[in-house]
Amino acid sequence: MNALTIQNLSVTYDKQYALEDVNFSIPEGSLTGIIGPNGAGKSTLIKAILRLIPTISGEVTVYGKPYKKQRSLVGYVPQRSEVDWDFPTNALDVVLMGRYGHIGWIKRPNKKEVQYALDCLKKVGMEEFADRQISQLSGGQQQRVFLARALAQDAQVYFMDEPFVGVDAATERAIIKLMQEWKEQGKTVLVVHHDLQTVKDYFDHCLLLNKKPIECGPTSDVFTMDNLQRTYGGSISFLGNNQVMMQGG
Amino acid sequence: MSEFLNFLSSANTQWVLLGSIILGFASGLIGSFVLLKKQSLIGDAMAHATLPGVCAVYIIFNVKSIPLFLVGAACTGLLATYLIQAIVKHSRIKTDASIGVVLSVFFGFGIVLLTYITKNTKGNRSGLDEFIFGQAAAMVKSDIQVIALGSLIIIIVSALFFKELKISIFDPQYAKGIGLPVSLFNLILMGLVVGIVVVGIQMVGVVLIAALLITPPLAARYWTDRLGRMAFLSGCIGGISGVVGTLISTAGDGLPTGPLIVLCASVIFLVSLLFGARKGLIIKAVRTT
Numbered sequence: 017m018n019a020l021t022i023q024n025l026s027v028t029y030d031k032q033y034a035l036e037d038v039n040f041s042i043p044e045g046s047l048t049g050i051i052g053p054n055g056a057g058k059s060t061l062i063k064a065i066l067r068l069i070p071t072i073s074g075e076v077t078v079y080g081k082p083y084k085k086q087r088s089l090v091g092y093v094p095q096r097s098e099v100d101w102d103f104p105t106n107a108l109d110v111v112l113m114g115r116y117g118h119i120g121w122i123k124r125p126n127k128k129e130v131q132y133a134l135d136c137l138k139k140v141g142m143e144e145f146a147d148r149q150i151s152q153l154s155g156g157q158q159q160r161v162f163l164a165r166a167l168a169q170d171a172q173v174y175f176m177d178e179p180f181v182g183v184d185a186a187t188e189r190a191i192i193k194l195m196q197e198w199k200e201q202g203k204t205v206l207v208v209h210h211d212l213q214t215v216k217d218y219f220d221h222c223l224l225l226n227k228k229p230i231e232c233g234p235t236s237d238v239f240t241m242d243n244l245q246r247t248y249g250g251s252i253s254f255l256g257n258n259q260v261m262m263q264g265g
Numbered sequence: 266m267s268e269f270l271n272f273l274s275s276a277n278t279q280w281v282l283l284g285s286i287i288l289g290f291a292s293g294l295i296g297s298f299v300l301l302k303k304q305s306l307i308g309d310a311m312a313h314a315t316l317p318g319v320c321a322v323y324i325i326f327n328v329k330s331i332p333l334f335l336v337g338a339a340c341t342g343l344l345a346t347y348l349i350q351a352i353v354k355h356s357r358i359k360t361d362a363s364i365g366v367v368l369s370v371f372f373g374f375g376i377v378l379l380t381y382i383t384k385n386t387k388g389n390r391s392g393l394d395e396f397i398f399g400q401a402a403a404m405v406k407s408d409i410q411v412i413a414l415g416s417l418i419i420i421i422v423s424a425l426f427f428k429e430l431k432i433s434i435f436d437p438q439y440a441k442g443i444g445l446p447v448s449l450f451n452l453i454l455m456g457l458v459v460g461i462v463v464v465g466i467q468m469v470g471v472v473l474i475a476a477l478l479i480t481p482p483l484a485a486r487y488w489t490d491r492l493g494r495m496a497f498l499s500g501c502i503g504g505i506s507g508v509v510g511t512l513i514s515t516a517g518d519g520l521p522t523g524p525l526i527v528l529c530a531s532v533i534f535l536v537s538l539l540f541g542a543r544k545g546l547i548i549k550a551v552r553t554t
Contacts, residue, residue, distance in 0.1 A: 066442050092442040099436045103301060104492045113432050117443040122425050149490040169443070 017079070019044040019173050019204035020065075025074030027057070027064045033227060034060045038074070040223060040232040045202045047195055049209040049219035049235070053248050056226040058208040059095070062175045066092055078173060088117055091171030093162050095178050101151045107161045108146040111136055114168030136164040140190050156187030163194055174198060176207045180214075192218060215239055269516065278515060281401050284409035284416075285507035288468060289526070291416035292461045293481035293503025294423055297496040298454055300482040302434045306361070307349060309475035310368040312462045314345030316375025316397060316471045320382060323393060331408060331467065338463045338471075345371050346455060375471075399470030399523025401511045408467055415464035419457050420500075430454060431492055468511075470523035477503060480530040487541025506530035 018041040025038040035057045042048055050058050063069045065076050067083070078086035091114075111133040112125050119125055125133075137143045140160040145153060153161065159179060166174055179191050195205050195218070206223075209215065215222065215235065222238050224230040224247040231238040231247075272278055299308055318341030319334045326333055345367050352363040382393065395403045423430065432440045433450040440447050458478070465474045485499035510526030517525075539546050 063438070068438050068441050087444040090442070092439060094436065094438050094442075098438055100301070103435045104486065104490050104495050105431070105435065106490065109491075110435075113436070113439070116428060116432060116445070119428075121429065124428065165439075 017044045018042060019046075019079060020206070021077045022065065023075045023077075025061075025064055025076070026072050027060055027069065028072055035064060036228045038225075038229055040229050042204060042206065042221065042223075042232075044079075044204055045199060046204055046221040047199050047219045048204075048206045048221040048223055049215050050206060050223045050225055051209060051212070051215060051239075051247065052225035052230075054210075056247075058210075058225055059177050061225060062092075062177055062206070062208060066090065066175065089172040091166045091169040091174045093166045093174065093176040093179055095181070096155065096158050096162065101153075101158060103150065105150060106146065107137065107142060107148050107150060107153065107157075107164075108133055110150060110161050111164045111168050114165035117169065133164070133168050136167040137161075139167060140164045140194065141186070154184070156183040159183050159187050160190055163191060167194065171203070173204045174206070176205065178208050178210070180209065180211065212244070272516060277406065280406050280409045281404055281511055281515065282508055284404070284412040285401065285468060285511040285522075285526070286504045287413050287416040287420075288461075288465050289477065289481075289503035289505070289507025290500040291419045291503070292465060292474070292477045293485070293499035293501070294420060294496050295454075295457050295461050296478040296480075296503070297482040297485065297492070297499045298423070298430050298434060299458060299478055300486070301492070302454065304458075305475070305479045306364045307346060308458050308462065308478045310349060310364045310371075311342045311346050311458060312466070312471050312473075312475040313368050313375070314371035315339075315342045315462060315466055317341050317371055317378055318375075319393070319397065319466075319471070320375055320378035323382060324378065329393065331411065334467075335411070335463050338466060339459055341371060342459050342462055346459070397466070397471055398521055399466070399468050399473065399526075400514075400519075401468055401522035402515045402519065404467065412464045412468060415460055419460050422453065423457060423496075426450065426453060427493070427496075468507075468522055469526055470521070473523040473527045476527040477506070477530060480527065480534050481506065484530070484534040484537040484541075487537040487544045490543055502530065502533050506533065 021041040023039055025035060026033065027035040038061065050061065052058050060069065064071045064074065065083070076083040078089055083090070108130070112129065114136070115125060115129045115133060119129060134143060134146060137146055140163050142157060142160050142164060145157060150158065150161065163179070180188055183191070195207070198205050207219070209218070216239060219235055221233065222235045223232045224238060224243055226247050226249070231243045299305055315338035318337035318339070321341070322333050322337030323329070349360070349363045349367045352358050352366070353360050379397070429445060429450055430453070433445065433447045437447045461478065462474050465477065469477055481502040482495065482499040484502050485495045488498055489495050506526050506529035509529045511522055514520045514522040514525045537545065542548065
């Protein structure tokens with residue numbers, strides 16, 4: 017069963033294609049890395065799928081039904097830089113936002129929801145920071161708060177936008193552990209990622225993207241030197257030694 | 266002293282004080298959201314832009330009717346807000362410049378209309394002046410009822426949608442992702458700002474009503490790191506400023522109410538800037554030494 021199917025998705029910025037006729041599908045229970053050079057449209061792809069930005073064409077189906085009807089099944093971890101961390105709120109409050117979809121309009125979170133959010137913070141090792149103002153958290157801790165929020169949402173398909181950027185080792189481990197857990201629970205995870213060295217360790221599926229999908233499939237099949245060359249074009253040289261390592265591994 | 270007590274016990278004074286508390290509280294509350302959305306200046310532009318609306322209504326209908334003034338104010342205020350956003354969307358002009366242009370054009374036009382009224386309506390401009398620069402002493406019970414009712418609606422709406430407004434401002438992308446109509450909440454917030462500006466100009470005046478939106482939340486932010494507390498505290502600061510400003514104004518023989526209210530809020534802001542428990546300058550200095 018495909019958890020996610022994208023058909024004919026196109027996005028333009030200033031009359032230039034940022035994404036052109038994107039088609040791919042992702043099997044249920046897979047961990048997919050979205051790989052591509054800067055400006056390839058990786059974050060744009062996630063935002064277009066989630067309807068956060070206008071698209072000129074495209075259909076998104078989640079578990080066989082249109083995304084609009086399946087919204088509650090989809091979770092999102094935005095880039096850390098997209099919010100104002102000076103906002104007057106604490107870690108627990110941010111995690112509670114993950115429950116808003118379950119709580120419904122106007123109603124306030126009850127004790128059960130607060131406990132749920134606390135449990136989610138605990139799972140990412142952040143329970144002692146529940147009351148901490150979010151600006152007083154480190155970059156990695158902020159990322160873990162976002163993870164806990166996604167966890168609180170209890171979705172089936174997760175999109176994460178560069179979760180590994182600027183985080184400490186503990187956070188990196190927390191993210192990987194969480195992704196594995198989600199996979200074991202049959203959940204599907206798509207991650208914008210740009211560290212080519214770790215692709216093989218983290219992801220069982222890959223989407224190689226440069227304005228349009230170059231390849232999409234199991235990492236062992238598509239993560240090849242040849243395909244990377246086609247994805248990165250001339251800029252492949254920056255791979256340097258990794259290239260040898262990847263071919264060997 | 267007994268004179269002052271007499272004055273306090275007058276029914277009209279009590280009404281005016283009640284109105285100023287509710288108005289101050291509502292604007293402080295809304296101001297917290299506006300400040301965090303970084304749209305304080307849009308509120309300022311909106312307030313200035315109500316002037317031509319009020320004057321145009323007066324010229325066209327040639328009556329001093331508060332409800333008509335409010336309608337005129339709301340029309341040009343909304344038009345200005347729309348123009349600011351349209352300019353940003355359809356040109357390379359950034360928000361700050363767009364606000365500057367729209368604010369000065371509307372306010373300039375308002376001043377022209379005001380001058381025209383003074384010269385052409387046989388000097389019967391009194392009442393309009395008070396409306397524009399804020400004069401609590403001139404208000405009667407029915408004016409206050411409009412202010413109180415409007416403010417109350419604004420307080421209730423923002424309390425009901427507190428959670429939705431919070432997430433729409435803090436993380437609009439995520440809010441959209443979980444299916445919240447973020448643009449609807451932006452619209453609601455805009456509507457609340459128009460509401461407070463329109464009901465508040467009579468007491469505080471078009472020039473300074475925006476200060477009542479901006480200053481109380483700025484002061485409140487120095488005391489707390491939680492949005493709920495900040496919004497409540499900001500409301501209280503607005504309410505206190507409203508009452509104290511109105512008291513001085515009505516007791517002090519025709520001093521303008523708006524400026525006094527804003528001065529009160531500014532004093533509270535200065536105190537918060539220095540002594541605020543969270544971000545105050547003194548506590549910061551102590552922590553770094």
